[in-house]
Amino acid sequence: MTSSSKTPKIEMSGVKKAFGNNHVLNGVDLVVPEGKSMVIIGGSGTGKSVTLKCILGLLSPDEGSIKIDGQEVTNLRPNERDELMLKFGMLFQGGALFDSLKIWENVAFGLIQGRGKNRKEAREIAVEKIKAVGLRPEVADLFPAELSGGMQKRVGLARAVAASPEIIFFDEPTTGLDPIMADVINQLIVEQVQEIGATGLSITHDMSSVRTIADYVAMIHEGKIVWTGPIDELDDSGNDYVDQFIHGRADGPIQRRVA
Amino acid sequence: MDSTQNQINPVFAPFQAVGQILLSFFQKTGQLSSFIGKSLYHSIVPPFFPAQLWRQLVDIGYYSLPVVGMTALFTGMVLALQSYTGFTRFNAESAIAGVVVLSITRELAPVLAGLMVAGRVGAAIAAEIGTMRVTEQIDALTTLSVNPFKYLIAPRLIAATLTLPILVLIGDIIGVYGGYVVSIYNLGFSPGGYLSQTWDVVENMDVISGLIKAAAFGFIVAMMGCYHGFNSGRGAQGVGAATTNAVVSSSILILIFNYILTQVFFS
Structure with missing residues (x-):
């Protein structure tokens, strides 16, 4: 990864997390530069979601x-954590x-309840965001159960960006969607993140999603980052884990546990 | 490492089992105590969510009224009938009005209302919050800078603690009315005599103790529903188990605390 004199937006070093005897994270080191989109790839159960949840608190x-803007955030008091959360989507x-x-109301939830905006103003912003993710304004007055999975993902994206956060996290943004809808969501993520100038951190095992939204990629395996670099270097990483994963081969250093 | 090294001597197996049960008990007790402490803290420290509180007041209070009212009505009616059957053997029919009003206000209205609300509201709270846990809606609240204890737990806790005494007060009136109806129209008592006997027997403390019990039972029902829902396991099975645990634990706790409070008030 190219070196930068600026303080990284997110910096993790030696992060470990276990649930009983199950050691999920075994010393995660990760740096996400400000304004860039980092995508963490890796198989199921390798610690992607736990990494994300540790950053989110x-x-x-x-x-x-774990540092955000250079500030240690692992032992924040509740009110400090609430302040920090205002940076996140x-x-x-x-x-x-x-x-x-x-x-x-879903899209405007963070604006009304978290930031104290009045309902009228929050609704206007929400409808704008709903339109920005390609949904008709009439959708605003429906309930989530009345929408398809792809539409719900768009609403989720509108909610994530509604308060113009500094850092946006994406947890498997295209899982369960057909390839066309997945690409639509990927394009929307790129557009929205660029529009508000946010830093992005995504976890996924969908390679087309990685190639669309990533500036940098990190590969996690058995709770450790085994490779990280710019998206341009992904295909020539020289890392056996990365090669096996991106080509979807059964043979290689990653052995899947089936029992 | 030789795997047999990890196997415990069969002689010590019962001690290990007892130790694990004790550790699990202390862990659960600590977890529950921490949850109660956090819930109380967030119930009294701003910000508050009045719209959520209003919604819970309506859900827990208003919509429980038919269930509590029907329970109290038929309990009062049955109590009058059963008392009559027993008291005629001792020519003590005049005590029926007193038995009905004391039984209803001191015990039956708060306990039965608590149990009915545990079934209706406790289960609903556990299922709703459990589903929110499973579908990551609680995590979503946190990422939107909203504390789940303030938004989900505190309004339910406050609403249940406030509304159950009101429900029980209404239940007291309906229950006594049920006994009155049966006594007048079925057993041939005079309306004036029955009412005067009721007023002669009942004291303020009989009603107040029932209302204090009701507030405690409301707190228990909401707390158990929230606790089990908040710590729900994954999937439909996890939410189902949370719902069952909420109803069973709140019902048992209501009976235990009913004894403790009765001992405190009337010993």
Whole structure:
């Protein structure tokens, strides 16, 4: 990765996390430069989601350091954590839309409840964001259960970017979508992240998604980052783990546990 | 390493099993205590979510009214009938009004309302919050800078603690009315005599103790529903187990605390 004199937006070093005897993260080191899109790739159960949840503060790491804008965030007090959360936006794998709220209320949720904006102003922003992700404005007054999976993903994206966060996390953004809808979501992610100038951190095992949205790629295996570099170097990484993963080969250093 | 080294001597196996049960008990107790502490803290420290509180007041209070009202009505009616059957053997029919009002206000209205609300509301809270946990909606709240304890737990806790005493007060009136109807129209008591006997027997403390019990039971129902929902396991099975645990644990706790509070008030 190219060196930069600027403080990284996200910096993880030696992060470990275990659940009982299951050591999921075994010393994750990762640097995400400001304004860039980092994608973490790796198989199921290798620690991608746990890495993301440790950065977000949804899980506490057992060891190691996580810095956002150079500030250590592993042991923040609740009010400091709430402040930090204002910098974040997140697109969840399943959308995680609130069933009891209308679409516009979902999109505007962080603006109204988290940032104290009035409902009228928040609704206007929400409808703009709904249109920006390619949905009709009438969708604003529907409930999540009335939308298809692809539409829910778009709403999730609109909610993630509604408050113009500094860092946006994407958890398997194209899982469960058909290839065309997956590409639409990928394009929208690139557009929206560029528009607000945010730093992106995604986890996925969809290689077309990686090639569309990544500036940098990190490969995680058994709870450790085994390779990281610019997207241009992905095909010539010289790393056996990366080569096996991106070509989807059964033979190689990554042995899948089937039992 | 030789795998047999990890195997415990069969002689010590029962001690290991007891030790694991004890450790699990202390772990669960600590987890629950921490959850209760956090819930209470976030219930009294701003920001508050009044719209959420109003929604829960309606859901827990208003919509439980038919269930609690029907339970109290028929309990009062049955109590009058059963008391009559027993008391006629001792020529003590005049005590029926007193038995009905004391039983209803001190015990039956708060306990039965608590159990009915545990079934209706406790299960619904655990299922709703459990589903939100499983579908990552609780994580989504956190990422949107909204504390789930303030948004989900505190309104339910406050609403259940406030509304159950009101439900029980209404249940007291309906229950006594049920006993009155049966006594007047079925057993041939005089309306004036029945009412005067009721007023002569009942004291403020009988009603107040029932309302305090109701507030405690409301707290228990909401707390158990929230706790089990919040810590729900994955998938439909996890949410189902959370719902069952919420109802069973709150029902048992209601019966235990009913005894403790009765001991405190009337010993």
